[in-house]
Every structure is written in C-alpha cells, then in structure tokens.
Amino acid sequence: MRLTFSLISICFIAALSVHAQASHIDLSLGESANFNLVTRQNANLYDADSQGAIAVGGNAIVDHYDVGVTSNGGKVLHVDGDLSAKGSGNIKGDTVVKGNYTNDSSSQWHDPLSWGSQLYKTSDLNISDAFAELALFSKALAELESNVSASAQYSILxxxxxxxxAYSDNMFVADLTLAELNTYTGLKGNLFETDDFLVVNIASENVVTLDSFDVLWGLPERSNILYNFINAEVITFEQGNIHGHILAPYADFTFEKGLITGGVYVDTFSSYAGAQLNFEGAFSGNVQVSEVSEPEHLALFFVTVVLLSITRRNTTKK
Structure with missing residues (x-):
C-alpha cells in the first residue's frame, strides 16, 4: 500500500512539474510595434518628419519636425515628460503631454498642434512598461540559435x-557582426517567403557607426525585418537607407541624414534635417520562451512536502 501511494505521489508531482514547465509566454514588440519611434528617455527632432506615431518616455523637442504625416487621426505623439515644440501644424493629430507643453514658435499665429487636434494629459500607454517589454524581446531574440546562413557575393550579402x-511564426534569425553589415551595400535572400519574419542579430562594440545597407530581393517584406543591436550603447547613422525596424533598447541613437523605413526602438533619439522616418507596417513576429511562475514553484513544493509527510507518518505507525 505504501509503495502504491508513493508511486501515485511521485507521478502526481511529475505531472504537475511537466505542466509547469510547459507554460510559455510570447514576447514581441507589443504596443510599440505600431509606433515609428519609441524612446525610453528623451527625443530631439529637427527639420524632418515621421510618417507614423512617436512615443517618448522623457522630454521631447519637436522643432519644425512633422509627426504622424500619414496617420489617420488619433494620438500621434505621446510624451511622458515636457514637450517643447516649434512650427505650425506639424504635429498631425492628437498629442499626450504628461509634463508641460511649450509653444516656442516665433509667431503667435503658429501652433505646432494641427488644427482640430486635442491635447491630453493622460494616456493608457505606459511607455516604461512598453520599454521593459522591448528589452526582454531583444534579449530573447539574441539568445536564439541562427537558422540563416550568410555568404558574400561581391558587394552583396x-x-x-x-x-x-524555422521558429514559430516562420521566424528566421541571422547572426552578423557590425563589420559584416557595414562591408556590404545590400542584403538579398534565398528560400524566404514574403510573409516570413527575419531578425538580424548584430554583435558589435558598444559604440556603433552605421553605413547604409539596402534590402534588395528574395527577403521577407521590409516591415517583417528587424535589426537587433545586442550590445550597442551609442549608434550613429550618418546617411543612406536602412529598410526594416531597429531594436536597440540601450542605445543613444543619432540619425544624421537618410531614410529608415521602420520602427526605431532606442534609449534616446536625435535626428536632423534630411533624417526621414517612414513606416510601412508593424513587425508582428513573436518568440515563445518557457516560464515557470513563482506560485507554481510554491504549489509544487507544498504538495511534495504534504505527500512525503503522509507517507512517512504511515510508515512510522506500522
């Protein structure tokens, strides 16, 4: 009887353990996926524009910079800190400013908020939580094994x-160094479908200078490509084109001139005249990671102690 009870107990505990270990969570860009730019801290935007919405976790300067050019109304700018803006009608929708809003335009007739738009003090968007999710997603992507090979063909990789x-969601992961990426003028692909997702994990030093690289042919559509800068703390993109999203949650990003066609998710962001942000659609790929929550650990421990205690008591009585 004791043996039977012990075997049942062991099987029960093993079943609970398997159930706990089988739990997963999906990591993705989350709410940030629908933004053209998300920063954990400050953003300084000068004399250019973004097609999509922008979320800033610190203070923002919007100086003759158009925000949300192709948006269809709604909130196009979220600022957790203070907003200092200059221009006329260059914020193309509703705006959330949790700190102070200052209109620095030289003329009283100029208002950076477009006609008919609303200014709000609160929002359902929590940029701090969204950025924590971005950091977790970046780390999970960096730990995935590569399932993409790379070969050089003249100036093309x-x-x-x-x-x-392939991972879930038809996710493919390539591991490249910054030197490899900067050596070639463009990327092309083989055996990809247009609706696949491609993550390029980029290993580099902490300080990064980016050259231009184009997405050519044979790869997933550009909105399904994400460049994950694993170690970068400072990134300077001097000029040229980058087609795809940029995930660098610990980097101060300076965009001097050129075109990025995707979301940019960085610690801080500064851009200048001729630095264009386009948005061709969200990166919706995700990765599953195993998770055993603390309550499950405690429940398993409690069940184990109780069952072993009962077994030991029955043995002592006999």
Missing part, C-alpha cells in the same frame, strides 16, 4: 533560410 528549422 546573401542570407539563406533553413526552412526545416
């Missing part, structure tokens, strides 16, 4: 998908 080892 060809990426080839290993379709037998």
């Amino acid at each position: 060809e990426l080839q998908a290993d379709r037998q080892n």
Whole structure:
C-alpha cells in the first residue's frame, strides 16, 4: 500500500512539474510595434518628419519636425515628460503631454498642434512598461540559435533560410557582426517567403557607426525585418537607407541624414534635417520562451512536502 501511494505521489508531482514547465509566454514588440519611434528617455527632432506615431518616455523637442504625416487621426505623439515644440501644424493629430507643453514658435499665429487636434494629459500607454517589454524581446531574440546562413557575393550579402528549422511564426534569425553589415551595400535572400519574419542579430562594440545597407530581393517584406543591436550603447547613422525596424533598447541613437523605413526602438533619439522616418507596417513576429511562475514553484513544493509527510507518518505507525 505504501509503495502504491508513493508511486501515485511521485507521478502526481511529475505531472504537475511537466505542466509547469510547459507554460510559455510570447514576447514581441507589443504596443510599440505600431509606433515609428519609441524612446525610453528623451527625443530631439529637427527639420524632418515621421510618417507614423512617436512615443517618448522623457522630454521631447519637436522643432519644425512633422509627426504622424500619414496617420489617420488619433494620438500621434505621446510624451511622458515636457514637450517643447516649434512650427505650425506639424504635429498631425492628437498629442499626450504628461509634463508641460511649450509653444516656442516665433509667431503667435503658429501652433505646432494641427488644427482640430486635442491635447491630453493622460494616456493608457505606459511607455516604461512598453520599454521593459522591448528589452526582454531583444534579449530573447539574441539568445536564439541562427537558422540563416550568410555568404558574400561581391558587394552583396546573401542570407539563406533553413526552412526545416524555422521558429514559430516562420521566424528566421541571422547572426552578423557590425563589420559584416557595414562591408556590404545590400542584403538579398534565398528560400524566404514574403510573409516570413527575419531578425538580424548584430554583435558589435558598444559604440556603433552605421553605413547604409539596402534590402534588395528574395527577403521577407521590409516591415517583417528587424535589426537587433545586442550590445550597442551609442549608434550613429550618418546617411543612406536602412529598410526594416531597429531594436536597440540601450542605445543613444543619432540619425544624421537618410531614410529608415521602420520602427526605431532606442534609449534616446536625435535626428536632423534630411533624417526621414517612414513606416510601412508593424513587425508582428513573436518568440515563445518557457516560464515557470513563482506560485507554481510554491504549489509544487507544498504538495511534495504534504505527500512525503503522509507517507512517512504511515510508515512510522506500522
């Protein structure tokens, strides 16, 4: 009887353990995916524009910079700190400023908020939480094994998908160094479908200078490509084109001139005349990671102690 009870107890505990270990969480860009730019801290924006919405976790300067050019109304700018703006009608929708809003335009007839737009003090968007999710997503992507090979063809780098080892959501991961990325003028692909997701994990020093690289042919659509800068703390993009999203949650990003067609998710952001942010759609790929929550650990421990206690008591009585 004791043996039977013990075996049942062990099986029960093992079943609970398997159930706990099988739990997963999905990591993604989350709410940030629908923004053209998200910063954890400050953003300084001068003499250019973004097609999509912007969220700033610190203070923002919007100086003759158009925000949300192709948006269809709604909130196009979220600022957790203070907003200092200059221009006329260059914020193309509703605006959230949790700190102070200052209109620095030289003329009283100029208002950076577009006609008919609303200024709000509160929002459902929590930029701090959104950025914590971005940091977790970046770390999880960096830990994935590569299922993409790379080979040089003159000035072009060809990426080839290993379709037998695709991750969920048809996610493919390539590991490149910054030197490799800066050496070639463009990327092309082989064995990819347009609706696949491609993550390029980029290993680098803490300080990064980016050259221009174009997405050519044979790769997923540009909105499905994400460049994950793992170690970068300072990134300077001097000029040229980058097609795809940029995830660098610990980096101060300076965009001097050129075009980025995707979301940019960084610690701080500064851009200048001729630095254009376009938005062609959200990166909706996700990765599953295992999770065993603390309550499950405690429940398993409690059940184990109780069952072993009962077994020991029955043994002592006999």
